Amino acid sequence: MAGEGFDKSPRTAPYKCHIFVCVNDRGGTRKSCADGNSKETAIRLKEAVKARDLPPGAVRISQSLCLGLCDFGPNVLLYPQRIWFHGVTLDDIDRIVEAVDAAMNEPA
Numbered sequence: 001m002a003g004e005g006f007d008k009s010p011r012t013a014p015y016k017c018h019i020f021v022c023v024n025d026r027g028g029t030r031k032s033c034a035d036g037n038s039k040e041t042a043i044r045l046k047e048a049v050k051a052r053d054l055p056p057g058a059v060r061i062s063q064s065l066c067l068g069l070c071d072f073g074p075n076v077l078l079y080p081q082r083i084w085f086h087g088v089t090l091d092d093i094d095r096i097v098e099a100v101d102a103a104m105n106e107p108a
Helices: 038-051 090-104
Strands: 017-022 059-064 076-079 083-085
Touching: 017 038, 017 090, 038 059, 038 090, 076 090, 083 090
Parallel strands: 017 059
Antiparallel strands: 017 076, 076 083
8 A cells, every 4th residue: 555654744844935826716706816817827936936046845836726815816825934925916926036035044
């Protein structure tokens, strides 16, 4: 069986900064982050972070489903920093990456 023999105890997250980009799409039934081009935001964030000289594996960008903040979307959350960007557009990419840079300089 897969995973047998592995230590399953909780561990510290492997990323210094994990970026969640909500791409939830409610198909027009009500406001959702996908209405604001959030999938393109996730792609551009990945490109912008990759262009930085950051340690390998230090930052992870994940597309997520609903973060429960739809009225304020598109939403981007940085963890464990607990930084929330809302109403995100492609023009906010640099500002988000600056927050990632600052997170990289925080003590572990």
